[in-house]
Amino acid sequence: MITSTECPNIREKLEQFGVMTSDGIVLLPINLEDAAAVDDCIFLPSVRNVRKLLRNHDVAEVPIVSGTFKALDNRDNSFLLPTIFVAYSYWTQNPDAVSVALNVVASYLFDFFKGSEKTQVVEFGVIVEQEKTQTKTKTTERTTTQISFKGTLEEFEPFKDVVEHALKRE
Amino acid sequence: MLLSESKRLDAEFNEIMNSSMRYLFPVRDLDLQIDKANALGEFISKLIQAKFTLIGTGNPDFANKLLAMEYFAISMHLCLVMWIDLRIGKPESAWLSLVDAQRSAKLALRVHESCSNARNLLDIMDGYEAILFPKRMFCSHSAIFESCTCSICDAPFDNCDHISGMAYDGQLCSEISGPIAHLDHVAIVELPYDKGCVVHARVEGDIETDLLTLVETKIEDEAKKGTYFKFTILRAN
Numbered sequence: 001m002i003t004s005t006e007c008p009n010i011r012e013k014l015e016q017f018g019v020m021t022s023d024g025i026v027l028l029p030i031n032l033e034d035a036a037a038v039d040d041c042i043f044l045p046s047v048r049n050v051r052k053l054l055r056n057h058d059v060a061e062v063p064i065v066s067g068t069f070k071a072l073d074n075r076d077n078s079f080l081l082p083t084i085f086v087a088y089s090y091w092t093q094n095p096d097a098v099s100v101a102l103n104v105v106a107s108y109l110f111d112f113f114k115g116s117e118k119t120q121v122v123e124f125g126v127i128v129e130q131e132k133t134q135t136k137t138k139t140t141e142r143t144t145t146q147i148s149f150k151g152t153l154e155e156f157e158p159f160k161d162v163v164e165h166a167l168k169r170e
Numbered sequence: 171m172l173l174s175e176s177k178r179l180d181a182e183f184n185e186i187m188n189s190s191m192r193y194l195f196p197v198r199d200l201d202l203q204i205d206k207a208n209a210l211g212e213f214i215s216k217l218i219q220a221k222f223t224l225i226g227t228g229n230p231d232f233a234n235k236l237l238a239m240e241y242f243a244i245s246m247h248l249c250l251v252m253w254i255d256l257r258i259g260k261p262e263s264a265w266l267s268l269v270d271a272q273r274s275a276k277l278a279l280r281v282h283e284s285c286s287n288a289r290n291l292l293d294i295m296d297g298y299e300a301i302l303f304p305k306r307m308f309c310s311h312s313a314i315f316e317s318c319t320c321s322i323c324d325a326p327f328d329n330c331d332h333i334s335g336m337a338y339d340g341q342l343c344s345e346i347s348g349p350i351a352h353l354d355h356v357a358i359v360e361l362p363y364d365k366g367c368v369v370h371a372r373v374e375g376d377i378e379t380d381l382l383t384l385v386e387t388k389i390e391d392e393a394k395k396g397t398y399f400k401f402t403i404l405r406a407n
Contacts, residue, residue, distance in 0.1 A: 042314070045345065049333050056331065068328050071318070072354060073347065075310040077361035112335050114279040115292050121361075 021087035024060030083125035233340030238282035308362035317348030
């Protein structure tokens with residue numbers, strides 16, 4: 001299942017935490033909305049592996065917390081991946097980065113779940129920031145959309161297409 | 171490892187795996203099933219020894235292949251053990267053997283492409299799960315751990331480049347969690363991370379019902395009477 005929702009103020013919140021969103025992809029904590037400070041942030045354990053995979057494929061990632069962080073290990077059957085945030089200023093300068101990141105994640109999932117592609121449920125999300133300048137009024141309108149995926153690996157390909165389509169839409 | 175040794179090991183592996191398949195039926199003689207399981211156990215030890223001679227010798231692909239063969243052989247071994255456990259009246263143990271066999275087959279598939287036949291065994295085991303056992307309930311937990319280290323290099327897991335669940339030179343990378351810092355919740359679920367974390371009994375008043383066998387046992391200890399489920403939260407696997 002792929003869903004799309006508006007989720008404003010992500011960048012503002014990250015910038016409050018001192019995160020330079022224009023420098024790379026950001027792997028979000030599960031409690032960004034409630035976290036009052038960086039130390040309150042709780043992440044999914046999969047952040048560790050996703051961070052390494054991105055690094056190995058030269059995709060820039062800006063950590064909210066550098067070094068060791070609090071991770072909530074959730075032992076049910078859904079494989080939870082972190083939601084990633086992509087600022088407009090980053091993806092316009094690095095148009096292929098999100099596509100590479102999605103392919104890296106997809107490849108990892110398919111390797112990891114060989115033998116259970118039809119049953120293993122994966123949850124993942126990408127938050128894309130977009131800007132549109134009105135030519136008449138010269139005002140800039142910013143929208144932030146979360147595209148979420150929950151499904152089996154066999155259904156992952158359409159999710160990648162939806163995200164890539166969102167990045168092309170201006 | 172010499173090429174001739176490697177070929178001999180491959181041939182021995184194929185022979186023992188193919189012949190073991192013939193014993194995956196409840197009508198087979200129990201003693202013959204036990205003999206076959208023991209033979210597989212010995213062969214697994216041989217594979218492990220061969221793998222250790224390769225680790226660190228600059229042949230990671232072959233070391234990973236041996237690791238995959240080891241997992242595939244463990245899967246077959248546990249599958250036989252499941253039948254043996256069922257036949258000697260140990261259904262809960264049979265369940266654990268089955269879920270560990272399924273897990274090993276998936277690891278074999280993941281670790282090296284040479285063990286793609288593990289998919290067939292996995293399909294057979296999925297059939298066993300559906301036919302031989304009733305639908306079960308499981309528990310899962312959610313917790314924050316104090317630390318997490320890498321099983322390959324012992325470094326804090328955030329600091330190294332190893333990816334958990336992947337094989338490196340014949341060794342599977344795992345995240346080793348430290349003590350629980352905060353237990354968020356424990357839940358009863360239909361689809362767990364680990365099917366070994368199973369709800370195995372229901373207590374109502376002074377009667378405990380085993381949810382696999384439906385055998386009822388009277389509880390004498392007053393402190394243990396009540397209405398609740400009994401389950402395993404964590405187990406080593």
